[in-house]
Amino acid sequence: MNKETFLKQLERELRHIPEEDRQDAISYYREYFEEMGADDTMDVSRELGSPHKLAQTIISEVADKHVGMQSSEGGIKSGVITVWMVVLAIFAAPIALPLAMVGVVMLVVFVLVGFIVSFSVFIAAVSAVLAAVYMIPAIFVSGGLAQSAVCLGLALAGAGLAIFLFYGAKWLYHICVLGVTTGYQKMFAGKRGRLND
Amino acid sequence: MTFQLAAPLLDACVLAIVEQRDVYGYTLTMRVKEIVDISESTLYPVLRRLQKDTCLTTYDQPYQGRNRRYYRITDVGRERLLFYRQEWEKYKSSIDVLLSAGEKETEDLYE
Numbered sequence A: 001m002n003k004e005t006f007l008k009q010l011e012r013e014l015r016h017i018p019e020e021d022r023q024d025a026i027s028y029y030r031e032y033f034e035e036m037g038a039d040d041t042m043d044v045s046r047e048l049g050s051p052h053k054l055a056q057t058i059i060s061e062v063a064d065k066h067v068g069m070q071s072s073e074g075g076i077k078s079g080v081i082t083v084w085m086v087v088l089a090i091f092a093a094p095i096a097l098p099l100a101m102v103g104v105v106m107l108v109v110f111v112l113v114g115f116i117v118s119f120s121v122f123i124a125a126v127s128a129v130l131a132a133v134y135m136i137p138a139i140f141v142s143g144g145l146a147q148s149a150v151c152l153g154l155a156l157a158g159a160g161l162a163i164f165l166f167y168g169a170k171w172l173y174h175i176c177v178l179g180v181t182t183g184y185q186k187m188f189a190g191k192r193g194r195l196n197d
Numbered sequence B: 001m002t003f004q005l006a007a008p009l010l011d012a013c014v015l016a017i018v019e020q021r022d023v024y025g026y027t028l029t030m031r032v033k034e035i036v037d038i039s040e041s042t043l044y045p046v047l048r049r050l051q052k053d054t055c056l057t058t059y060d061q062p063y064q065g066r067n068r069r070y071y072r073i074t075d076v077g078r079e080r081l082l083f084y085r086q087e088w089e090k091y092k093s094s095i096d097v098l099l100s101a102g103e104k105e106t107e108d109l110y111e
Helices: A003-013 A019-036 A051-073 A076-092 A096-140 A145-195 B007-020 B025-035 B040-052 B075-109
Strands: B056-063 B066-073
Touching: A003 A019, A003 A051, A019 A051, A019 B025, A019 B040, A019 B066, A051 A076, A051 B040, A096 A145, B007 B025, B007 B040, B007 B066, B007 B075, B025 B040, B025 B066, B040 B056, B066 B075
Parallel strands: none
Antiparallel strands: B056 B066
16 A cells, blocks of 8 residues: 555554554554655555554554553543543454443343343242132132222232233343344344345 | 564663664664564653653654654663673573583584
8 A cells, every 4th residue: 555545554553542653653654654755556465564553553552651650640531531542552452342242141040141031030920820819719719898808909919910920021032032142043044045146 | 584583672772872873763763673573653652661760761853844753872772781681691691501502512413
């Protein structure tokens, strides 16, 4: 690539570091190209490598400098900048793949937990039904109308709770398990579709 | 290049070059490349680091309508260079002792 393309890409790769550091780097290399006598046709990346690699070195150098500053000057703003540059450096480095794998594992755990929780709610629903059913004979045992009414009320409440919990379990299952797995399938179906173009 | 140039040694070379006279980026890179085969992109981070450590300062000088940024060594830089020179002497002697000792034993074997 020629010098203008190189400098533009470098500036883009450095967009998250402070303005001062970015301009310093760009002017250093612009000056270097001028001293080299590089015209617009010369392939500068043959000598300098890729803008991306160069940016990585510069970013970690700049992050180092700001960490040093922070420990002596303190301040929240430089801390935030430092955090961002460390995050940048991490994502630029080739460990983005293991991090993505961690994300996948977390998703699987989420699905499993959703499954377990919705199953537990289902069990609770079943218990409520059983409790309601157990109440029904008690309605007909003589002990006064009031007592029968209370038993009937409890049975109905149990039934109502059971219905609520059944729908709750179904809803949880839909969100946690089905939602994630179909979303996942759609992602990969989409990718496969694009590959076949 | 058989033996890689570690970071402190590269710092020392840069400081030694700047100590002789103030230089700008391009000349400095060319001078270092005479001694050791480095990539152009190696030197900028080194210069940044030395500036951060106050071993170097910079000043600009216009030249033929463009700007040249010169690097100059500071007192801190001179002290650092002195330290590197001492360390290098120690390092050089111990490696020499090791490498030539083996050589001598090999000679004795064939006598």
